[in-house]
Amino acid sequence: MSKLLIDVGSTYFKVCQTSGISQYFRDFKKDIYDDLITKCGNIFANYKKEDIFICSSANGGLSTLIIGLTNSFSLKFAKNIAFNSGINIIDTILYSKIEESRAPSELVDVVIIVGGIDGIGKVFDEKLFYYLKNVQYSNIVYVGTKQDVSFLSAQIPELKVLGNIITEKLHVNGGELKEYLTNLYQADIVGKEDIKHLYEITANQIYSTPYIVNRSLPLIDANFEVVNPFIVVDIGGATTDIHYSRDLVRDNIVSESGYDRLVFKKLGVFKSRETLIFAAKNNEFVYELLSYLNVTENILEEESEKALRILMQLSIFLVLYKVSRLNPLYVTLHLDLLNTIVLTGGITKVLSYEEVEMIMQFFYKKVMNLHATPNIVMDYDYAIWTLGMENNESKEPKCL
Amino acid sequence: MNPLQKICVNYTFNNVKIECKIIQILGQSMKVVTGVVGNDIHVVANRLIDISLQARGFEVFNLGVNTSLEEFIDAVVETDADILLISSLNGEAEGWCRDLQFLRSEYDLRDVVFVIGGNLAVGEAAQSDIVPKYKSYGFDLVFHQIDLNTGLDEIERFVKERA
Ligand code: B12
Numbered sequence: 187m188s189k190l191l192i193d194v195g196s197t198y199f200k201v202c203q204t205s206g207i208s209q210y211f212r213d214f215k216k217d218i219y220d221d222l223i224t225k226c227g228n229i230f231a232n233y234k235k236e237d238i239f240i241c242s243s244a245n246g247g248l249s250t251l252i253i254g255l256t257n258s259f260s261l262k263f264a265k266n267i268a269f270n271s272g273i274n275i276i277d278t279i280l281y282s283k284i285e286e287s288r289a290p291s292e293l294v295d296v297v298i299i300v301g302g303i304d305g306i307g308k309v310f311d312e313k314l315f316y317y318l319k320n321v322q323y324s325n326i327v328y329v330g331t332k333q334d335v336s337f338l339s340a341q342i343p344e345l346k347v348l349g350n351i352i353t354e355k356l357h358v359n360g361g362e363l364k365e366y367l368t369n370l371y372q373a374d375i376v377g378k379e380d381i382k383h384l385y386e387i388t389a390n391q392i393y394s395t396p397y398i399v400n401r402s403l404p405l406i407d408a409n410f411e412v413v414n415p416f417i418v419v420d421i422g423g424a425t426t427d428i429h430y431s432r433d434l435v436r437d438n439i440v441s442e443s444g445y446d447r448l449v450f451k452k453l454g455v456f457k458s459r460e461t462l463i464f465a466a467k468n469n470e471f472v473y474e475l476l477s478y479l480n481v482t483e484n485i486l487e488e489e490s491e492k493a494l495r496i497l498m499q500l501s502i503f504l505v506l507y508k509v510s511r512l513n514p515l516y517v518t519l520h521l522d523l524l525n526t527i528v529l530t531g532g533i534t535k536v537l538s539y540e541e542v543e544m545i546m547q548f549f550y551k552k553v554m555n556l557h558a559t560p561n562i563v564m565d566y567d568y569a570i571w572t573l574g575m576e577n578n579e580s581k582e583p584k585c586l
Numbered sequence: 587m588n589p590l591q592k593i594c595v596n597y598t599f600n601n602v603k604i605e606c607k608i609i610q611i612l613g614q615s616m617k618v619v620t621g622v623v624g625n626d627i628h629v630v631a632n633r634l635i636d637i638s639l640q641a642r643g644f645e646v647f648n649l650g651v652n653t654s655l656e657e658f659i660d661a662v663v664e665t666d667a668d669i670l671l672i673s674s675l676n677g678e679a680e681g682w683c684r685d686l687q688f689l690r691s692e693y694d695l696r697d698v699v700f701v702i703g704g705n706l707a708v709g710e711a712a713q714s715d716i717v718p719k720y721k722s723y724g725f726d727l728v729f730h731q732i733d734l735n736t737g738l739d740e741i742e743r744f745v746k747e748r749a
Contacts, residue, residue: 256660282692306666356647356661 190233191575192226192388193395193568194218194242194381195422197532201226202572209535219383235389239575242381243395243422248272248295248371251321253279255301255309255330263351264300264329267360269517271367272396272427284313289320296325296370298363299338303352307333315341325370329363372397395571396420396427399530402574403429406528409573410563416526417519418570421501421533428505434519459497466500471552475503478548498533499545506549522554530565539564616745617667619658621649622704624682628675631704631734635673638738644669655682659689662698669741671701677708679720686724699745703729703737 191202199210199222210225212218223230230238250273254260261278268275276294279287281301297318302309309331318326327346328338339345348362375381375394384392399420406412415431463486466472476483476496485496509519529542539562546559618639622632629651636648647665649657662670672679679702686700702725706716713730720728727744729737 256663258654258657258660259664301664303665352664356649356664 188237189576190229190238191572192238192240193571194240196243197422199225200568200571201229202568203229207568217383218380219386230387235387238388239390240384240388241393241395241398241575242375243425248374249274249276249292250296250298251277251279251290251294251323252298252300253281253284253314255281259352259356260300260330263358263360264298266358266517267351267363268298268367271364272371272394273367281310284317287317289317294321294323295374296327296367297321297323299326299328300330300351302331302334303354303356304332304350305354306331310334310338318342327363327366368397398574399427399570400429402570405573406570409569410528411561412528412563413525413561415523416528417524418528418530419502419505420531421498421529422531426501426505428509430519434523435517462497462501462504465504469504469507474552475500475548479544495536495541498537499541502542502545503549507553510553512553522556524560526561526563528563528565528570530568530570534564534566615643615645616669617647617665618644618669618671619647619649619661619665619667620671620673621653621658622651623653623655623658623672623674624678625652626674626676626678627651631673631675634734635671638734642738642742655685655689659693662695663693667698669699669701669745673704674702674706675704677705679704679706683720683723690724699727699741699748700725701727701741703732706730
């Protein structure tokens with residue numbers, strides 16, 4: 187019997203059957219389960235629980251605070267691993283400056299502490315405990331030198347200790363931390379009351395949508411006109427994800443996986459519309475960009491079809507800007523080497539190819555100083571997502 | 587016997603003699619962070635330095651070419667290294683190393699020996715100008731166009747005297 191694939195997004199559901207994909211806008215007055223049953227209950231009746239697969243990106247994303255010994259190694263490595271696990275970094279603290287650093291005001295999902303290769307000790311001292319007293323967190327994980335483990339564990343009983351992410355040759359070893367963070371992220375998504383209910387519909391594990399998309403990447407070039415290196419940009423209602431080939435990164439990080447991803451938690455066109463507009467208004471290119479699109483900044487305050495299109499165009503620009511050299515805070519991708527950009531998610535239902543092309547031309551000319559732009563592929567039918575979901579049963583799912 | 591002694595032989599690589607000695611402090615081999623500073627891609631000396639240091643019994647952290655000063659300092663901090671040995675071949679080290687004192691003061695690195703060598707100026711320059719200049723930036727030992735083994739012998743002598 188064929189399968190039924192469901193994606194629960196923050197703004198709409200996608201439901202994929204052999205006959206095609208349909209989507210339904212969420213009714214925020216109802217919880218996810220009731221909403222889904224009202225809209226698609228009759229479809230579910232045709233499938234067995236074992237044949238229904240669900241993934242969710244509704245309000246996904248955890249926050250982290252990273253405390254590390256140096257910028258070039260501890261913090262850099264941990265930042266990369268956190269980004270690639272879909273975690274939102276609230277702040278990073280350089281340990282030598284911890285006494286002058288302020289604790290974040292919001293609750294942090296996970297604090298990461300890192301520093302030193304194995305073999306060296308006394309990297310951390312009382313300053314750390316003093317600082318942590320003012321931090322509200324749900325989880326805390328240590329991935330630095332082994333020699334400090336007993337000292338830190340004695341003071342922080344809830345400390346989760348994993349293997350050092352810095353190898354004895356000063357390379358990165360992100361496996362354990364990435365698995366831990368990915369599992370936390372996964373647990374957070376499926377632990378949400380709303381999502382837990384969905385197990386009444388499916389007998390299969392519910393995954394996060396970025397995880398599903400990431401899993402289909404190695405298969406993409408067989409199914410699309412895609413030339414490596416490529417990126418997949420998934421612009422949704424609440425978050426925007428970028429999945430990229432590792433060939434686009436030139437850093438001192440050696441990774442075993444061919445593809446990584448970044449999740450921009452507060453960059454979406456519906457739920458995080460405000461933060462998107464805020465980011466846009468603070469971008470040095472935005473006024474030039476708006477005039478290039480023949481609109482004024484008033485459009486950002488409007489609630490119209492046209493305004494939505496402009497916001498989507500802005501989000502493509504902002505997300506590329508965030509991973510460009512102009513924004514060293516994030517992972518930097520060598521966009522000059524990029525051959526293909528694949529757009530997926532809600533954006534493909536709103537923007538035309540030409541509208542995407544306009545933005546790409548602006549970005550490459552203004553930010554990259556290049557005249558040629560990468561190939562644009564529009565994943566109109568969510569084929570990437572379907573590919574990732576279908577790939578579900580062939581392999582035993584494992585953490586990225 | 588030190589296990590390193592078993593594999594310790596002198597040999598030649600790229601016409602440079604690799605001398606084997608064992609350098610240790612309190613039974614532990616000393617740690618050296620090395621690499622080529624700035625936008626400098628001359629890699630041959632870097633490989634030689636890596637091999638020579640290992641042959642002399644040092645534990646080497648080689649950051650390779652194109653390394654910024656901050657990365658060097660950060661590597662020293664992460665590894666708790668005893669020596670930072672920077673090399674520069676294209677002559678542009680000066681611009682990259684002026685901030686050494688500042689970066690050094692960010693961490694407690696008083697016990698670390700700071701060394702620089704290679705071609706430390708663009709074109710011709712006198713030792714008597716170069717050496718004091720780099721010392722004023724915070725380097726303990728400066729080797730402008732000095733043969734590698736001579737320099738490494740000098741470093742070992744300096745470390746032993748300090749210890
Ligand atoms: C091969 C070479 C290149 C190759 C490098 C390939 C590679 N990836 O390694 C290429 C063609 C790419 C190249 C490019 C350039 N090069 Co070139 N290159 C050379 C050349 C011919 C040989 C270098 C070499 O490998 N020697 C063999 C190694 C073993 O010797 P070494 O590098 O001198 O190192 C020894 C010592 O310096 C010493 N040493 C080094 N570090 C240290 C540290 C310590 C502590 C100690 C004690 C000793 C020490 O020990 C080593 C072994 O004895 C030299 C000229 C020469 N004959 O030396 C020019 C030379 C180094 N290059 C030079 C220049 C100017 C350039 C360019 C700027 C040219 C340009 N205008 O584009 C670019 C720079 C590119 C960049 N971003 O760095 C100049 C530097 C001039 C200066 N400092 O005043 C040189 C000296 C040529 C010259 N006479 O003008 N170069």
